[in-house]
Every structure is written in structure tokens, then in C-alpha cells.
Amino acid sequence: MVAALGRWANRKAREYAYGLGFFFQVVRETVFFVPRKQVAFRVLVLQILFTGVESLGIVSLIALSIGAVIIVEGGTILPRFGQTSLMYSILIIVITRELGPILTAFIIIARSGTAIATELGNMVVSHEIEAYISVGINPVSYLVVPRVLGVTISMVALTIYFNFFGLFGSFLVSQLVKPVPFLEYFRALLRALQLRDILSLIVKSFVFGIIVSVVATFQGFKVNVSVTEIPRAAIRAVGQGFVLCFLADALITLIYYV
Amino acid sequence: MSDPGSGELLSLRDVTVTMGGHAALSGVSVSFPEGKSTVIMGPSGSGKSTLLKVAAGLVPPDAGSVRLRGQDVFYLPERKVMELRRTNGFVFQDGALWENKTIFDNLALPLQVHFPEMTRADVEKRVVRSLERMGMEESAALRPAQLSGSERKIASFLRALIAEPTLVFMDEPTLAIDHAVAEKISLTIRELKSRGCTLIAVTHDPQLTSTLADWLVVLEGGRLLEAGSFDAVKRTENSRVRSILAQVLGEISSYDTDLLELLGHGGGAEN
Numbered sequence: 001m002v003a004a005l006g007r008w009a010n011r012k013a014r015e016y017a018y019g020l021g022f023f024f025q026v027v028r029e030t031v032f033f034v035p036r037k038q039v040a041f042r043v044l045v046l047q048i049l050f051t052g053v054e055s056l057g058i059v060s061l062i063a064l065s066i067g068a069v070i071i072v073e074g075g076t077i078l079p080r081f082g083q084t085s086l087m088y089s090i091l092i093i094v095i096t097r098e099l100g101p102i103l104t105a106f107i108i109i110a111r112s113g114t115a116i117a118t119e120l121g122n123m124v125v126s127h128e129i130e131a132y133i134s135v136g137i138n139p140v141s142y143l144v145v146p147r148v149l150g151v152t153i154s155m156v157a158l159t160i161y162f163n164f165f166g167l168f169g170s171f172l173v174s175q176l177v178k179p180v181p182f183l184e185y186f187r188a189l190l191r192a193l194q195l196r197d198i199l200s201l202i203v204k205s206f207v208f209g210i211i212v213s214v215v216a217t218f219q220g221f222k223v224n225v226s227v228t229e230i231p232r233a234a235i236r237a238v239g240q241g242f243v244l245c246f247l248a249d250a251l252i253t254l255i256y257y258v
Numbered sequence: 259m260s261d262p263g264s265g266e267l268l269s270l271r272d273v274t275v276t277m278g279g280h281a282a283l284s285g286v287s288v289s290f291p292e293g294k295s296t297v298i299m300g301p302s303g304s305g306k307s308t309l310l311k312v313a314a315g316l317v318p319p320d321a322g323s324v325r326l327r328g329q330d331v332f333y334l335p336e337r338k339v340m341e342l343r344r345t346n347g348f349v350f351q352d353g354a355l356w357e358n359k360t361i362f363d364n365l366a367l368p369l370q371v372h373f374p375e376m377t378r379a380d381v382e383k384r385v386v387r388s389l390e391r392m393g394m395e396e397s398a399a400l401r402p403a404q405l406s407g408s409e410r411k412i413a414s415f416l417r418a419l420i421a422e423p424t425l426v427f428m429d430e431p432t433l434a435i436d437h438a439v440a441e442k443i444s445l446t447i448r449e450l451k452s453r454g455c456t457l458i459a460v461t462h463d464p465q466l467t468s469t470l471a472d473w474l475v476v477l478e479g480g481r482l483l484e485a486g487s488f489d490a491v492k493r494t495e496n497s498r499v500r501s502i503l504a505q506v507l508g509e510i511s512s513y514d515t516d517l518l519e520l521l522g523h524g525g526g527a528e529n
Contacts, residue, residue: 039370119358127354130316134350135368135417136343224278 047150067169120220152209267292273322300477347418
């Protein structure tokens, strides 16, 4: 029993050490990405297209829906307590500070996290990674860094986009429930918006982007020899991505209020 | 074991590789002479491909060292690694082509990495010329998934040679391809040999072995059984080695000829 526990602890410690080593190599190669004039620049552009541009539709739809739900719920409940003026602060807190970054992260985990883990896992099994090494290409530099940068840039951009659409969606629905002039609505929103809300949005989306991309690439590379490992890698990329994003969200929110 | 002498290019010392709790290689020490062709043989699962990948610096050993001209290939500075990769080529058993790239891009990427000063036109010229040599110029815009097994093998072969390496590792270069393609590849390998390239190949092909091998390395169960010049191994007293050579080549070839006669036919050692 004790021996089994020891082996488990030993295996876990090695896994974490390997993960940390992977992370530091990603950081190191990211620093050198631009000065080296990488041939991987095209991979970065493709990643931004896939993660960012191709997600615009689903992000728009979800942001509009969330904005609509908040305005309907708030418009129904708040007047009962005579707190209608709180509507704009709630919109900012929920969309800008909380739901915007975390929902965008979920969308990207579901789309790009699984795609990256699956693609890299397939490349490992078909020896494509070894082929990159054989011609002198560092797989972390060529395959991981553009994906990390692409996902992170897309995450920040999509989160900002989510905010615009979420707040715009709430305006559209408010026209159906209780029409408010456009300028008045956005002036009230800007009054409720603080600089640290924007800072929180940027920090969260940046951290989530790093988490989602590093976890997905790490899990993809953990595939060893068999194609049956690939779906498991994709599932782990999603599960760990969700958990780590939630933990990071809680931590950043705590720091925000301290 | 015969000593390759002063022309030793690559040497493995006490190399052990464990994969999934199983020892793929156990304490293997072997040297590869410069400018010669070495064929690695052994039954399936004997560790031939692993040995080739360790020797090429693609798979790090769990123990032991791999030295190229006296330098450990796994502890080279980045600049030296790039030089090593530019001068080495590796032909994978399953092709290992990059599926998300066209055949043109598969061949162009090594050039873009190693010769950043080359213009797009120069890269294109070199790639097209290379494809034309093997009659594959019309496949340049295709993805690997659109090619036949033989065409994939050729593309993989051309990618390994595109930067004009002086040391080429080949894992079953003529396996599972049609006769005409095997002939083309064999011809190119013979040209490489005549140009003085160092070739290290894993193959079950008796004809390729007979025309290629200056040196033989025989493995079984991840252990080195015999290594030395073609003549020396051919005349070994080790019955296990003789049996493995007969068994391995006999399974693949349709020749009834005595194996050792067959190996001697091409006179690889005499070349």
C-alpha cells in the first residue's frame, strides 16, 4: 500500500516536473520567436484564422444570448427592489469581468483545444514530429509556439469582441422590453465601466489563452505510440483546460478584490 | 566485432532504450565507418528501427552515448545541431510526410530552414528538379493523403535528400512498394554510395543488401549479435547470426538460393 502510494507520488512528481519543463521551453522559444524570423510565422497566421476568425460566429451568438438573458432577468428582478440603476453595473460585472473571458475560454477549449491536442497527437503517432526533428526543426518552436501565440492573441481579441456583442445584445433586447435611447444606454454603461474592469478582462483572457494552448499542446505531445491515445489526450486537454481556467479565474478575481 | 578503424564516423556506446517498460535496446555498442554503407538486420522487433533513430539523434537513449565525429549528438549547441540536421537525412519506414502540407511544401521546408538565403525561385527550382528525377512533378500540389504508398515513399526519400546530406539513414527504403519504384530508389541509393555518402539502412531487401552493404550489424532482442565488415559477418561461425540472416531474408525474398551466396552475389564488400 505504502509502496504503491510512493510509486504514484513519484510518477505524479515526474509528470509535473515534465510539464513544468515543457512550459519553460515554450516560454523560452516564444521569446526567440520573432528575432529568429521563423518559418513558423505562417502557422501562427493559420492558428489565428482558425481560433479567432472562424470562432466569430459562435462567439457572436453566445454573447448576444447572454446579453439578452441578463437584460431580461435584470429588467424583471431589479425594479422590484427599486435598483434599476444597478443594471449597467451588473452588465459590466457579469459580461466584462466574469462571463466574457470564461465563456470565450470555454468556446476556445471546445474548438481549438481539442483540435490542437488531436492534431499533435496524430503527428506523434505518424512520426511527423520525428520528421521535423530530422530536418532540424524544433517541434516546440515550430508547432507549439505559433499555436500558443495564435490561441492567446485570438483569446484576447475574441473576449473583447464578446464584450461588444454581449453589451450590444443587451441593448437590442432592452429595446423590446423597455426602450432606452442608444446614447443614454452606452453612456450609462461607460459610467459603470472602470479601468480595472478592462484590466481584469485583458489579464484573464491572456492567462486563459496561455492555459488552453499550453495544456492542449502538452496533451498532444503526451501521445506516445497508439491512435487510441489521441481521443484521451483531447479529453484531458478539455478537462484540464476547464479546471485550470476556473482556478485561474478564481485567483484573478480574488486578487481583483484584495 | 570488427573495428571500423580510423574512418569511424558515428559510434554508439552501451546504448539502452526502454519503451513502455520493455528494453528495445540493451547495452548496444557499435560503430559506423565514414563513407561506407551499413545494413542493420535482425528479426522483427529486434530493435533495428530504434537503433537507427537513436543513431540519427531522433530518440535519446535512456543510457549510453551517441557520438558523431567524437561529439555527443544529444549535447550539441544549437548551431551544431542545425549543421548536423543539414548534413543528415532520414527516410522513415512509413514516410512520415507532413500531412497538412503539399508535397512541394514537404520538400521545400528543409531548404527554407537550412538555406534561408535561398530565394523562393531557387527553392522552387530545386524542389521541381528533385520531383522530376523521380517522375513526380505532377504531384507537387497534392497532399500526402492523395498519393499512393509508393509515391509517399518516394516523396519521403526525396525530402531526406533535398538538402544534399552526406549521412543518410534509411528505414526500410524499399519496403511495400512496387518493383519499378524500388528500382528507382535502389538506383538513387547506389548513386549516393558512389558519391561517397555514408549510408545506414535497415532493410529486409536481399537485393538492396547485396548491392549496398559494406558493413553489417545484426541485432536480436535489442542486443547486438554481430557487427563488422560484410565479409566478416558473412563468414561468421555464429550459427545464430547465420540463422537470423537466412530467416530474415528468406521470409521476404522468394529466392531459393543459399542466402550467403545471394549476399555475396552483389559483392557489396568488394566495392
